[in-house]
Amino acid sequence: MKAFFFLGFVAAFSVGATVGKYAGDKVLRLKPENEEHLQYIRDVSRSAKVDFWQPHSVELVTTNRSVDFRVDADRASDIQAGLEKIGLKYDILIEDVQSLMAKQFDGNKMNSTGYNYEKYHRWDEIVCWIAKITVENPTLISRFEIGRSYEGRHIYLLRVGKRTGHVKPAIFLDCGIHAREWISPAFCQWFVKEAVRSYGSDSAMTNLLNKLDFLVVPVINVDGYVYSWTKDRFWRKTRSRNPGSHCVGTDPNRNFDARWCSIGASRNPCADIYCGPRAESEQEVKAVANFIRNYKSIKAYLTIHSYSQMCLFPYSYTYLLTSNYKELNIIAFNAVEALSSLHGTRYEYGPASIIIYPSAGGSDDWAYDLGIKYSFTFELRDTGKYGFLLPESQIRPTCEETMLAINYIATYVLNHPY
Numbered sequence: 001m002k003a004f005f006f007l008g009f010v011a012a013f014s015v016g017a018t019v020g021k022y023a024g025d026k027v028l029r030l031k032p033e034n035e036e037h038l039q040y041i042r043d044v045s046r047s048a049k050v051d052f053w054q055p056h057s058v059e060l061v062t063t064n065r066s067v068d069f070r071v072d073a074d075r076a077s078d079i080q081a082g083l084e085k086i087g088l089k090y091d092i093l094i095e096d097v098q099s100l101m102a103k104q105f106d107g108n109k110m111n112s113t114g115y116n117y118e119k120y121h122r123w124d125e126i127v128c129w130i131a132k133i134t135v136e137n138p139t140l141i142s143r144f145e146i147g148r149s150y151e152g153r154h155i156y157l158l159r160v161g162k163r164t165g166h167v168k169p170a171i172f173l174d175c176g177i178h179a180r181e182w183i184s185p186a187f188c189q190w191f192v193k194e195a196v197r198s199y200g201s202d203s204a205m206t207n208l209l210n211k212l213d214f215l216v217v218p219v220i221n222v223d224g225y226v227y228s229w230t231k232d233r234f235w236r237k238t239r240s241r242n243p244g245s246h247c248v249g250t251d252p253n254r255n256f257d258a259r260w261c262s263i264g265a266s267r268n269p270c271a272d273i274y275c276g277p278r279a280e281s282e283q284e285v286k287a288v289a290n291f292i293r294n295y296k297s298i299k300a301y302l303t304i305h306s307y308s309q310m311c312l313f314p315y316s317y318t319y320l321l322t323s324n325y326k327e328l329n330i331i332a333f334n335a336v337e338a339l340s341s342l343h344g345t346r347y348e349y350g351p352a353s354i355i356i357y358p359s360a361g362g363s364d365d366w367a368y369d370l371g372i373k374y375s376f377t378f379e380l381r382d383t384g385k386y387g388f389l390l391p392e393s394q395i396r397p398t399c400e401e402t403m404l405a406i407n408y409i410a411t412y413v414l415n416h417p418y
Helices: 035-047 073-086 097-105 123-136 183-198 203-211 222-230 283-294 325-343 363-370 392-415
Strands: 004-009 026-030 050-052 066-071 090-094 141-148 154-160 170-175 213-217 298-306 310-313 348-351 374-380
Touching: 026 073, 035 073, 066 073, 123 141, 123 154, 123 183, 123 222, 141 283, 154 183, 154 283, 170 183, 170 392, 183 203, 183 213, 183 298, 183 374, 183 392, 203 392, 283 363, 298 363, 298 392, 310 325, 310 363, 325 348, 325 374, 325 392, 363 374, 374 392
Parallel strands: 004 066, 170 213, 170 298, 298 374, 310 348
Antiparallel strands: 004 050, 026 066, 026 090, 141 154, 154 213, 310 374
16 A cells, blocks of 8 residues: 655745746655655755645655655756655656646636536635525525634535435535645535436435435635635645734644644644644634534534545544444445446545554544544545646546445445434
């Protein structure tokens, strides 16, 4: 098993003014084999402003995992020379980040039938879509505002399921915890669209929607998502201000009250894995946590991220296994088998601390410890060739195959009540 990590040198970014901003930037894949190699990576992280894509922190880089990073054009030659000098093997994955990034903004966001689910969408477009699909499907979809972001934006939740007049078992599905993972909100929109489209014609989906409710949050980190479209394509965190620091934002997936900030997180406000001043300090996290705590019929928690092609389950904050580890492992295995049956995409699966790296404050661990025994994190395509810049041409196949995994888990939950 190999997990692939990115180390990225940050530059300012604006969708409206991207010409040349990342021209010549490269993505390299490093293969550290010894302490000297690790020290070189640590030195680079201190000598330049870096943005770790995965595992998000230099402290988590080890010799048993590859490291992918984006390097500024004016640093590429020096970095490559340094790698060659110490014998640190590497491959060039992307020759020009700018040319790859441009492909995410070259399409019309609408098609002949209206909303185009095979394009990435700005937050204002998603807000209009939320309103429209709710109005058009009053017996299947209800819209709720579960809170406001730090900058005052609405955090919306769609309850998707046939109205029955009584409380049904529910599956919570969220997307967009990390701003730059655009394929994640694209999937939540795809899921809602497919649920509506197939109700009444597909017996399996019809049965699920008749007997379950799906509680879908298309974008949790709305401020960060907006910022990734307007200022910095590779932004990860929220946009809250940190008193006493010029650095902005907290990693919302280190901010849940699950062994908060005990491992795999940082207390440095400038770090991409900053855990915040306290658990649930972020308004977005507090909104989600309060809703889940108060909605007593939630039986499964599913959170969608990218990238790595993995189906993960608790724990992340410890290497100890959950009490129902065998059951979760079987579910994950069958889910990724269902996923791979469509396009042959291979996923790894297992406890997050073992499959990738340990980290505390994650939403899936928090949900599990709350008593939601079926808790899974999906890391969608790919394994590093595109990373967070997954082309729009891959939205459809990614969402199609992920639907199979989600539907398998939902069916299992329905057939195994607790």
